[in-house]
Amino acid sequence: MSDSHHEESYWRKYIFSTDHKTIGIQYGITALLFLFFGFSLMMVMRWQLAFPDQAVPVIGGLIQWLAELNGFASIGNLPSDLYNVFGAMHGTIMIFLGVVPLVVGAFGNYIVPLQIGAPDMAFPKLNMTSYWVYFIGGVIMLVSFFLPGGAANSGWTSYPPLSVIATTGQTFWLLGMVFLITSSLLGSINIIVTIIQLRAPGLTWMRLPFFVWAQFVTSFLLVLAFPPLEAAGFLQLMDRVFDTSFFLPSGLVVGGEALDVSGGGSPLLWQHLFWFLAHPEVYVLILPGMGVIAEIIANNTRKPIWGYKSLVYSVVFLGFMSFIVWAHHMFMTGMGQGMSIFFQTTTMIISVPSVIILSCFMLSLWGGSIRFNTPMLFALGWIPMFGIGGLTGLPLGLSTLDIHLHDTYYVIGHFHYVVAPGTIFAIFAGIYYWFPKMTGKMLDETLGKIHFFFSFIFMNGIFWPMLIQGMAGVSRRLADGGESYAHAQGTLHLNEFMSYSAWLLAIAQIPFIINLIRTLLRKKAAEPDPNPWRATTIEWTDTTSPPMGHGNFEKVPTVYRGPYEYSVPGDSTDFTPQTSKLIKDR
Amino acid sequence: MSVKDMTHHIANYRKIFVFLLIGTALTVAASYMEFNVQNSIAGAVFVGLTIAAIKGYLVAANFMHLNSEKKIIHWILLLTVFFLSLLLFIPLLWDLNLMSHY
Amino acid sequence: MEIPYNVQVREDTGLYNSKLGIWLFLASEVMLFGGLFSAYILLRTGAPVWPPIGEHGSIMHILKETIPHATFNTVVLIASSVTMVMAWVSLKMKDLRKFRIYLGTTLLCALVFLIVKYFEYSHKIHEGFVPSHDTYMALYFTLTGLHVLHIIGGMIVLGYFFGPGIKMWDNEPERFTNRIEIVGLYWHFVDLVWIFLFPILYLLN
Numbered sequence: 001m002s003d004s005h006h007e008e009s010y011w012r013k014y015i016f017s018t019d020h021k022t023i024g025i026q027y028g029i030t031a032l033l034f035l036f037f038g039f040s041l042m043m044v045m046r047w048q049l050a051f052p053d054q055a056v057p058v059i060g061g062l063i064q065w066l067a068e069l070n071g072f073a074s075i076g077n078l079p080s081d082l083y084n085v086f087g088a089m090h091g092t093i094m095i096f097l098g099v100v101p102l103v104v105g106a107f108g109n110y111i112v113p114l115q116i117g118a119p120d121m122a123f124p125k126l127n128m129t130s131y132w133v134y135f136i137g138g139v140i141m142l143v144s145f146f147l148p149g150g151a152a153n154s155g156w157t158s159y160p161p162l163s164v165i166a167t168t169g170q171t172f173w174l175l176g177m178v179f180l181i182t183s184s185l186l187g188s189i190n191i192i193v194t195i196i197q198l199r200a201p202g203l204t205w206m207r208l209p210f211f212v213w214a215q216f217v218t219s220f221l222l223v224l225a226f227p228p229l230e231a232a233g234f235l236q237l238m239d240r241v242f243d244t245s246f247f248l249p250s251g252l253v254v255g256g257e258a259l260d261v262s263g264g265g266s267p268l269l270w271q272h273l274f275w276f277l278a279h280p281e282v283y284v285l286i287l288p289g290m291g292v293i294a295e296i297i298a299n300n301t302r303k304p305i306w307g308y309k310s311l312v313y314s315v316v317f318l319g320f321m322s323f324i325v326w327a328h329h330m331f332m333t334g335m336g337q338g339m340s341i342f343f344q345t346t347t348m349i350i351s352v353p354s355v356i357i358l359s360c361f362m363l364s365l366w367g368g369s370i371r372f373n374t375p376m377l378f379a380l381g382w383i384p385m386f387g388i389g390g391l392t393g394l395p396l397g398l399s400t401l402d403i404h405l406h407d408t409y410y411v412i413g414h415f416h417y418v419v420a421p422g423t424i425f426a427i428f429a430g431i432y433y434w435f436p437k438m439t440g441k442m443l444d445e446t447l448g449k450i451h452f453f454f455s456f457i458f459m460n461g462i463f464w465p466m467l468i469q470g471m472a473g474v475s476r477r478l479a480d481g482g483e484s485y486a487h488a489q490g491t492l493h494l495n496e497f498m499s500y501s502a503w504l505l506a507i508a509q510i511p512f513i514i515n516l517i518r519t520l521l522r523k524k525a526a527e528p529d530p531n532p533w534r535a536t537t538i539e540w541t542d543t544t545s546p547p548m549g550h551g552n553f554e555k556v557p558t559v560y561r562g563p564y565e566y567s568v569p570g571d572s573t574d575f576t577p578q579t580s581k582l583i584k585d586r
Numbered sequence: 587m588s589v590k591d592m593t594h595h596i597a598n599y600r601k602i603f604v605f606l607l608i609g610t611a612l613t614v615a616a617s618y619m620e621f622n623v624q625n626s627i628a629g630a631v632f633v634g635l636t637i638a639a640i641k642g643y644l645v646a647a648n649f650m651h652l653n654s655e656k657k658i659i660h661w662i663l664l665l666t667v668f669f670l671s672l673l674l675f676i677p678l679l680w681d682l683n684l685m686s687h688y
Numbered sequence: 689m690e691i692p693y694n695v696q697v698r699e700d701t702g703l704y705n706s707k708l709g710i711w712l713f714l715a716s717e718v719m720l721f722g723g724l725f726s727a728y729i730l731l732r733t734g735a736p737v738w739p740p741i742g743e744h745g746s747i748m749h750i751l752k753e754t755i756p757h758a759t760f761n762t763v764v765l766i767a768s769s770v771t772m773v774m775a776w777v778s779l780k781m782k783d784l785r786k787f788r789i790y791l792g793t794t795l796l797c798a799l800v801f802l803i804v805k806y807f808e809y810s811h812k813i814h815e816g817f818v819p820s821h822d823t824y825m826a827l828y829f830t831l832t833g834l835h836v837l838h839i840i841g842g843m844i845v846l847g848y849f850f851g852p853g854i855k856m857w858d859n860e861p862e863r864f865t866n867r868i869e870i871v872g873l874y875w876h877f878v879d880l881v882w883i884f885l886f887p888i889l890y891l892l893n
Contacts, residue, residue, distance in 0.1 A: 231723025244826035617891035634887040656702040666715040
């Protein structure tokens with residue numbers, strides 16, 4: 001689709017584009033590649049966990065080359081130092097380079113302006129900048145794999161003092177994070193301004209699709225929670241580069257020798273600043289996913305979403321509360337009972353709006369004539385998976401139970417249920433749902449269903465046993481999966497099962513990849529159906545598929561009704577677009 | 587805005603400039619004075635930060651036009667200040683022990 | 689393609705886009721400096737003596753000497769804020785000549801601030817009070833350093849509007865006035881940060 005006014009050069013059109021649709025797709029492709037890379041790191045780690053110290057099959061040579069480049073001994077196995085690197089980078093890449101750029105950068109960018117009837121984002125050039133800043137951050141992270149000592153190896157949480165005395169990879173990690181944070185900040189400011197300022201006439205707040213609300217709250221979380229981590233990143237950089245002692249207490253002994261620093265710092269300070277971001281970050285990961293699910297459920301049950309207003313109030317409250325719960329990650333830091341009671345209470349309170357949202361989605365199904373297409377299957381799969389993720393979080397929020405569960409595989413199982421079959425299912429659902437909008441071509445349903453069912457099975461195959469291992473007390477971040485720990489022996493056999501599930505999950509993604517490529521190569525219909533799902537929201541009803549070049553809409557749409565008016569009594573079709581003024585008589 | 591409004595603005599900015607200079611002089615003078623109660627400098631800190639807060643308010647309200655700004659911006663800033671105060675002060679409460687009398 | 693409300697205000701919000709954008713950006717800046725202030729509070733309350741005594745003793749005697757410099761810098765920065773807002777007023781009154789004078793003065797003030805800062809830094813470093821000396825020095829250099837970076841960033845943008853950017857005035861005077869208001873808001877914020885840095889780093893020790 002070219003601009004109707006003038007032909008843009010290749011570079012302006014595809015590389016340094018200021019069109020939100022192109023930038024959205026750029027984000028999408030880059031982030032999917034990172035997601036795949038992060039997943040590959042995990043697959044290698046799962047080999048080490050299932051078969052400790054044996055050479056990795058197929059890519060053993062590559063692992064050995066990387067390990068020796070980093071200065072670790074390897075016979076094709078994953079040495080424990082490199083295991084730490086992979087672990088830290090798996091977390092970092094999945095969260096900051098994979099999921100957030102997908103849900104906010106790709107979906108937020110592509111869909112939000114279309115859903116609110118805007119010609120573009122409010123600041124198109126800034127939008128382009130944020131993508132390229134993200135790109136640079138990603139490159140820095142990737143380059144750090146080839147440093148002596150490897151990439152960052154102190155976990156995605158980078159707790160000092162360990163991270164301060166770690167190898168150079170950590171400095172690159174911090175630099176990379178500064179870029180990624182800056183990119184997120186610029187992007188989210190853009191989204192907020194776009195939603196507040198560029199809504200089409202008649203699109204009042206209570207007529208916004210839930211997806212837009214979720215993006216709105218998410219962006220606020222990013223704007224207000226990310227800067228403290230950026231500050232913390234600066235401080236840790238100072239500690240590493242200029243030998244300051246922000247996070248180093250006095251009298252620290254490393255390897256039998258007193259560390260030559262002034263001391264007087266506080267490791268706890270990092271944890272405060274880190275979790276002040278990282279807890280809201282959890283909601284950054286899940287809220288846009290909820291938004292996607294809401295769109296798909298309303299569309300495929302052919303009835304209005306149940307409790308639109310409670311959904312909106314819940315998501316706003318959720319965003320607000322997410323700033324007051326961060327210390328439930330820090331119950332083990334010796335906080336007084338006063339504080340642990342406070343944070344335990346706020347944690348229990350924040351579960352209420354999540355439950356409301358989940359209940360609204362469940363109740364929406366009731367009495368609907370459900371279409372079981374691929375996006376809907378992913379949405380239906382999302383509900384119980386996110387439910388498990390949420391419910392397993394409650395015990396962790398209780399400070400006494402946390403003493404046992406802290407830092408075990410239970411924690412890993414819990415948050416992976418939220419993020420992997422939670423957010424990533426929402427991402428898949430969104431891709432299947434909006435792919436026809438982006439390309440004008442439908443993805444194949446059969447391949448999509450194969451993709452869903454196998455992903456669903458193997459996701460559970462990976463994460464459910466983690467909960468069991470965790471309750472048995474197996475710690476996270478053990479390079480041998482607990483082999484050398486007496487108390488872990490009873491659950492060791494689960495390691496192989498989880499690893500096979502992980503590899504099979506990778507195989508289950510092949511139909512998805514084939515589906516994407518095959519559909520992209522297929523010839524487009526002369527006039528693709530702009531609204532294949534028979535949806536009500538503006539992006540489907542008032543634009544072509546894909547939307548025309550820069551500008552999106554032939555004329556600015558006017559909105560007359562709420563987002564989910566399906567099966568309105570008296571209407572001749574079972575969906576009434578937001579932009580239709582009158583109900584068409586039968 | 588008319589030229590007349592603007593001259594009014596200018597007079598106001600001059601006034602604020604003078605207030606800010608007075609505030610600066612006061613805060614420096616105060617730092618040489620003894621507000622100390624029992625060897626703690628809490629008194630001095632309180633005086634210093636109060637003056638800084640007043641100066642900050644003058645800048646924000648007048649130069650940044652917050653006194654006549656739109657509601658939506660006030661709400662955003664209110665939210666920011668609320669979260670800021672959490673970030674500043676909650677880490678200090680780590681040793682709080684509500685159960686100590688049991 | 690034109691983005692709506694780039695220059696004109698939207699009726700229901702009463703704002704044009706970049707006004708809202710800059711305030712959101714400043715909100716994030718508040719949280720950025722907030723994180724650093726939080727570090728200051730936590731480290732200060734946790735320290736037995738403040739400023740801590742390190743290898744070269746206490747910074748106190750040097751700090752006492754630099755109070756006049758810092759006071760001078762405070763006045764300079766406040767003055768630059770006033771000239772900044774006057775530059776905007778001049779544009780509102782369609783007086784480009786005055787605008788140039790005021791904006792030039794703002795830039796000059798910023799330059800003076802940086803020069804004084806340079807002497808302050810080099811004096812401290814010369815005496816051995818480098819960032820790694822103690823946590824006070826670490827905070828001092830990080831906080832003022834980040835503030836200086838903000839000044840430099842602001843100067844680049846102001847310099848652009850003083851130089852090539854001014855051409856916009858000929859075709860889109862209203863948009864140019866908005867831009868000056870936006871960069872002014874940022875500049876006042878940088879001033880505001882200094883108003884807090886001044887007492888907590890120089891006076892209240």
